[in-house]
Amino acid sequence: MEDAQTSIVRQAGNRTRRDGPEAAPPRRRRLDRRKRIAFAVILLGMTWGFCELAAWPLFRVATGKPFSWSALQEERRERANRPEGIGGAVFAQVHPYVGYVQEPGPSSGVVRQHDGRTMPVSDFGYVDDKPPIQKREPGKVIVGIFGGSVASFFGVNGVHRLEETLKASPEYADREFVFVNAALGGYKQPQQLATLAYLTALGAEFDVVVNIDGFNEVALYELENAPHHVFPAFPRSWHARVGMNDPTLGAARAELNGLEDSRIAWSRWASASPWRWSILCNLVWKLRDRRLEWDSYNLVKGHQELKDRGGPYVATGPPRDFADREALFEHLASIWSNGSWAIHGLCRQNGARYYHFLQPNQYVADSKPMDAAEKRLAYKLDHPYRKGVESGYPILVRKGRALGERGVEFHDLTGVFRDRPESLYIDDCCHYNQKGLEILAEAIGRAILDDSPVAAR
CATH class of the missing domain: 3.40.50.1110 (SGNH hydrolase)
Structure with a gap:
């Protein structure tokens, strides 16, 4: 008899823990989720801000010139x-x-x-x-x-x-x-x-x-x-x-034009808001533009033998x-x-x-x-x-x-x-x-x- 009563009490206690005051209400769970999102946004903003601050001196190191919104x-x-x-x-x-x-x-x-x-x-x-x-x-x-x-x-x-x-x-x-x-x-x-x-x-x-x-x-x-x-x-x-009838010259010219198209597209992207106001985005654009310029230079250099032909x-x-x-x-x-x-x-x-x-x-x-x-x-x-x-x-x-x-x-x-x-x-x-x-x-x-x-x- 005592075992049965003990079992009934235990089941009631389980229900109390599951459905009683200790159970987290839905409103609290929503608040916790919002806090996590807000924290993530704040953390992301702080990370971005740190990257912006770091990009300022990095720009000079990478390009040899001080950062200038107007000049860029x-x-x-x-x-x-x-x-x-x-x-x-x-x-x-x-x-x-x-x-x-x-x-x-x-x-x-x-x-x-x-x-x-x-x-x-x-x-x-x-x-x-x-x-x-x-x-x-x-x-x-x-x-x-x-x-x-x-x-x-x-x-x-x-x-x-x-x-x-x-x-x-x-x-x-x-x-x-x-x-x-x-x-x-x-x-x-x-x-x-x-x-x-x-x-x-x-x-x-x-x-x-x-x-x-x-x-x-x-x-x-x-x-x-x-x-x-x-x-x-x-x-x-x-x-x-x-x-253009020369396959080698034609291919080189087409590739050069493709690189120039890429430089133009990147310039237009970096000129649009909000990217134009970001030091980090300006740095990314400058490094990418220099890379494309270098690729063009190497392509021309690789075809220098054509000039003596x-x-x-x-x-x-x-x-x-x-x-x-x-x-x-x-x-x-x-x-x-x-x-x-x-x-x-x-x-x-x-x-x-x-x-x-x-x-x-x-x-x-x-x-x-x-x-x-x-x-x-x-x-x-x-x-x-x-x-x-x-x-x-x-x-x-x-x-x-x-x-x-x-x-x-x-x-x-x-x-x-x-x-x-x-x-x-x-x-x-x-x-x-x-x-x-x-x-x-x-x-x-x-x-x-x-x-x-x-x-x-």
Whole structure:
């Protein structure tokens, strides 16, 4: 009997422990779960904060430069907005008259504006929202922009300031402006001349022709065409553009373009919020970008033997040797000068006013004061373009003066930034930010106004 009672008491006790006051209520279990989640979030935040703090000194160790949000964002913006890839263009296509143009179509629209708007490529292969074949009309001024990438950027982002400057004059106050962007990255003489002649033959009419060039003419040849024995007057990297029938060259070019696409994609990712504000993400982007750059360098280096291999005439053109570098740059500057003189004649015959501007560049001695941040971004003592600028620009200045003496409206803008200490360059090549483009536009506008019939009176 006692055993039965004991059993009943034991079972009641078990029920009490299972269902009684000691059992955790559902509300307490929910609170415990929330505490664990909150603790995990706090721990994750502390870990991220520690990584952010650690990334600050690590950035300097890994890159050799102090961390700067603005400098990194400018560097990424230039790459993310770049219209062309390595050695020419991701979307560039060989053209029978002007060397190459951009491939039209939705996939080749190029982000140009800082606000993210996309600038389309016209059916003629130029970065513009209108066709280049425009006709004169009363009350309208058609302005053609010619040159390389600096001119092309100007044709998108600088012409609004140019229009404002010109409309301050009675001659242009009530006129409608149409800007035709016929410039393209990498263009050098005689491509500007060939482009104007080609468009003129198709019926294009211009009231004003603005040619902004000089850098590509002296900076590119020794690095791109000379090692492959390509004729100096041929477009940049011509052997690669017409070498797609060569499986080795074609594969190398495709791989290079793929690496450049990756660098652009990473730049756009790191430029978006919230990643752009993270020191750690900036460090990850910088290391990844340097790795992709190194992969590109190794790929090019691995194909250096191609530069000593003879190519077909279509890729190399007539052979040309020079006694020394001075003779080479005299020849390159002569092509530039002769091209400008021919544009001057073509414009005069067709009733257009021609203005030629030698573009500013950071490697021209004493051309711009730079603070430490801009110098880190835009000036490299060992940059391969620097040698060409230092050797070629003095000759361009001299031949430009000679053009002026012959009647060409030539303007040397190499000193246009000389009194501007603010940051204007966005890369270590040659390109300017929006403020730099506006300064350029004002100088170009003043030159046009000073030559106008109204100013002459």
